């Protein structure tokens with residue numbers, strides 16, 4: 021599958037086959053994709069605990085709480101608890117030294133002294149502030165996005181679930197005090213059609229993106245839109261004609277009929 025097709029097929033899949041386990045190797049591929057994502061200063065603060073419904077203990081399963089459409093957590097074969105480890109920021113100097121050695125800073129040998137006397141002191145001065153919510157979360161998001169695209173390439177479906185209970189989950193799972201739970205991501209084989217009712221509504225392109233200055237819409241060329249449609253990145257908008265029947269069918273099959281949104 022081409023990348024643009026994978027992007028087009030990445031749609032939140034809320035209905036997963038509860039009876040079909042996910043191979044740990046497929047989850048490994050997701051984690052491998054997350055691990056090589058970009059991160060400021062190569063700090064690599066993204067971490068995860070992967071919970072398999074089949075083998076996790078009761079306390080761990082009960083620790084996973086997400087209030088919006090929470091049925092997903094109770095049915096998913098796998099839940100990835102993504103979290104940010106802010107203590108990773110403490111090792112930033114070593115990460116910079118590794119980057120220099122690897123020739124990834126745009127300079128190679130001979131810059132060691134400059135790194136030690138100029139760049140590292142700058143970063144050491146801002147270490148504590150860099151642990152606050154911000155850049156790390158952006159980079160964690162990039163890692164989660166790469167893992168998600170990998171999942172769809174392998175025929176899996178996922179849904180990210182935000183939760184106000186991050187601190188409770190952190191404590192229940194025994195994660196370090198220096199970490200923050202970001203979100204829970206359900207993973208499994210889709211029970212719904214991969215189109216999941218059709219492409220979701222999005223705000224107009226021109227409203228979101230600007231060229232050269234704010235207020236000047238980035239020009240949207242129709243030929244490009246047509247090409248991306250042909251390549252499967254843009255698909256038919258929801259709701260597809262059968263969506264209501266599909267939802268009714270899925271809710272009965274998963275025994276969540278009448279549960280509502282919470």
Ligand SMILES: Cc1cc2nc3c(=O)[nH]c(=O)nc-3n(C[C@H](O)[C@H](O)[C@H](O)COP(=O)(O)O)c2cc1C
Pocket residue numbers: 030031032033086088089179180181182183203220
């Ligand atoms: C960070 C994040 C948190 C989300 N939290 C929830 C949630 O708590 N419950 C839920 O049902 N969907 C949740 N979603 C899924 C969004 O509702 C979904 O992405 C949105 O409706 C757009 O649909 P799409 O992902 O299919 O494009 C979350 C998505 C993201 C990225």
